[in-house]
Amino acid sequence: MDTMRDRFAPVVSRLLDEDPRVAVVLAEIGMADFEEVRRRHPDRVINVGIREQLLVGAGAGLALTGLRPVVHTFASFLVERPFEQIKLDLGHQGLGAVLVSAAASFDWPAGGYTHMSPGDVAVLDTLDGWTVHVPGHPDEAETLLRHAVAADDDKMYVRLSTQSNDRALPVDGTRFLTVREGRAGVVVAVGPLLGPVLAATEGLDVTVLYATTVRPFDAVTLRHATEGASPDVVLVEPYLAGTSVSAVNDALVDVPHRVLGLGVGRRELRRYGLVEEHVAAHGLDARSLRERIDGFLGVRARV
Amino acid sequence: MTTTTTEHRQEYGHGDRYDRYEALTGLMELMSGDEKHGPAATSTLDALWVLYDRVLRVGPDRADDPGRDRFLLSKGHGPMAYYAVLAAKGFVPVDWLPGFGSYDSPLGHHPDRVLVPGAEIGSGSLGHGLPIAVGTALGLRAQGLHDPRVWVLVGDAELDEGSNHEAIAYAGPAGLDRLHTVVIDNSSASWARPGGIAARFEAAGWSAATVDGRDHEALYAAFTAPHPGLPRVIVAQVEPKDS
Numbered sequence: 368m369d370t371m372r373d374r375f376a377p378v379v380s381r382l383l384d385e386d387p388r389v390a391v392v393l394a395e396i397g398m399a400d401f402e403e404v405r406r407r408h409p410d411r412v413i414n415v416g417i418r419e420q421l422l423v424g425a426g427a428g429l430a431l432t433g434l435r436p437v438v439h440t441f442a443s444f445l446v447e448r449p450f451e452q453i454k455l456d457l458g459h460q461g462l463g464a465v466l467v468s469a470a471a472s473f474d475w476p477a478g479g480y481t482h483m484s485p486g487d488v489a490v491l492d493t494l495d496g497w498t499v500h501v502p503g504h505p506d507e508a509e510t511l512l513r514h515a516v517a518a519d520d521d522k523m524y525v526r527l528s529t530q531s532n533d534r535a536l537p538v539d540g541t542r543f544l545t546v547r548e549g550r551a552g553v554v555v556a557v558g559p560l561l562g563p564v565l566a567a568t569e570g571l572d573v574t575v576l577y578a579t580t581v582r583p584f585d586a587v588t589l590r591h592a593t594e595g596a597s598p599d600v601v602l603v604e605p606y607l608a609g610t611s612v613s614a615v616n617d618a619l620v621d622v623p624h625r626v627l628g629l630g631v632g633r634r635e636l637r638r639y640g641l642v643e644e645h646v647a648a649h650g651l652d653a654r655s656l657r658e659r660i661d662g663f664l665g666v667r668a669r670v
Numbered sequence: 671m672t673t674t675t676t677e678h679r680q681e682y683g684h685g686d687r688y689d690r691y692e693a694l695t696g697l698m699e700l701m702s703g704d705e706k707h708g709p710a711a712t713s714t715l716d717a718l719w720v721l722y723d724r725v726l727r728v729g730p731d732r733a734d735d736p737g738r739d740r741f742l743l744s745k746g747h748g749p750m751a752y753y754a755v756l757a758a759k760g761f762v763p764v765d766w767l768p769g770f771g772s773y774d775s776p777l778g779h780h781p782d783r784v785l786v787p788g789a790e791i792g793s794g795s796l797g798h799g800l801p802i803a804v805g806t807a808l809g810l811r812a813q814g815l816h817d818p819r820v821w822v823l824v825g826d827a828e829l830d831e832g833s834n835h836e837a838i839a840y841a842g843p844a845g846l847d848r849l850h851t852v853v854i855d856n857s858s859a860s861w862a863r864p865g866g867i868a869a870r871f872e873a874a875g876w877s878a879a880t881v882d883g884r885d886h887e888a889l890y891a892a893f894t895a896p897h898p899g900l901p902r903v904i905v906a907q908v909e910p911k912d913s
Binding site: 387390392410411413415416418420421423424425426427428429430431432433434436451452455456459460461 | 736740782783784790791792795797798800801802803804805806807808809810811812813815832833836837839840
């Protein structure tokens with residue numbers, strides 16, 4: 368199967384052909400995949416070199432002139448290095464852009480911590496007005512990329528990962544999907560962690576919600592789910608553990624509830640190796656998830 | 671200028687036009703209540719005036735015109751001269767000026783594009799204007815708008831920010847000849863560039879000129895000199911910050 372990132376250049380190339388507002392800004396990374404479309408639209412496929420502050424600032428300038436910039440590089444260099452550019456050049460100026468990241472939390476473990484960004488969503492969460500898409504499958508990535516570019520001048524973040532579920536679901540760019548229904552609690556699985564969550568909750572009497580758009584957080588669907596089940600919520604996120612705990616608390620502010628936030632640990636693992644090894648080390652494989660969900664929900668969950 | 675504070679007040683009282691250089695000091699006085707203005711506020715005054723009075727094709731009546739020139743004030747601190755020029759040119763009402771910095775005023779100690787008519791960007795954190803200006807030049811070019819020119823004003827110490835170096839290094843080889851940078855050089859950088867500011871830009875493929883930042887004719891000539899195929903920088907030297 369191809370990866371989400373394999374879809375990025377073909378999808379955005381078609382959008383460049385279809386919509387004269389679309390422009391792509393790159394900082395070397397991913398450039399080769401845009402060479403062909405760059406010949407057709409040399410002024411709308413822009414490579415600024417290895418300059419990430421300029422990457423985001425130039426994207427803002429393009430937006431100032433009415434274009435719809437799609438800005439891409441690895442998450443560490445897109446969100447963390449030029450964070451003030453995201454905050455000021457886009458947010459404070461009242462401008463939008465589509466930021467599309469690759470490498471996610473640990474897509475290239477052998478590359479080490481410099482190329483890992485488990486904190487990207489939490490960092491963006493300090494800013495107002497960002498929509499955050501976390502697709503769990505290349506088909507979903509394609510859908511959500513199109514949604515993001517089509518979203519007028521909104522501020523959109525699309526997080527592409529090599530981690531993926533076996534099959535795509537019909538995501539709509541807004542709502543959580545109800546994948547399984549039960550009574551003992553609600554498990555919210557984000558993006559590529561749906562597969563492990565479904566395996567982990569096999570035979571448990573729990574509702575499983577699937578979230579691929581995590582900001583804004585779909586409080587309506589979560590509330591609805593907790594009306595049919597115990598208001599014990601487990602969040603399983605492919606980035607920093609607990610990133611969406613406050614969103615769950617806000618959604619259930621008037622309901623006595625418990626929430627367990629699972630995800631990537633804060634401590635730097637300082638290991639290379641394989642994605643699967645990192646998934647297991649952070650307790651995000653099906654077996655570890657089962658233990659932790661079981662421990663949180665207790666015997667009630669077992670049918 | 672030798673006009674006294676009292677005379678300025680009387681001029682306003684008699685409804686004189688503000689659209690002239692001589693009115694700017696009085697307009698700034700409305701913000702500070704003080705005849706003396708900080709170096710950061712006045713260092714930009716002459717360059718701003720020459721730009722808005724003679725160079726930029728902008729106006730309150732064409733704020734949304736895609737074909738207008740763009741002026742991006744990157745050096746957002748000490749914006750009194752900027753507000754005074756915007757008031758003189760009719761972008762903002764003169765009666766906004768006395769509220770400068772107050773809770774209900776759109777005019778802060780750093781400008782906000784969302785609040786200030788005519789302000790193309792909000793600024794205050796140094797090093798953001800030039801990269802945004804690069805993107806603006808790219809965006810205009812991508813839409814076939816080859817006529818509008820993009821101007822950005824920075825301070826000499828602001829050039830210390832690495833984001834500016836990214837923009838300078840890119841704009842020259844990219845041939846962004848619609849892009850113009852005005853550097854107000856009041857010798858405020860702690861670690862000045864060996865060889866001077868213009869040399870830094872020239873090494874990156876820019877057309878460069880260094881002029882007396884108080885001399886309106888010299889500024890105008892430098893602002894309007896042709897620079898085919900190259901972005902242009904004008905270093906406007908004014909009295910040192912601490913003088």
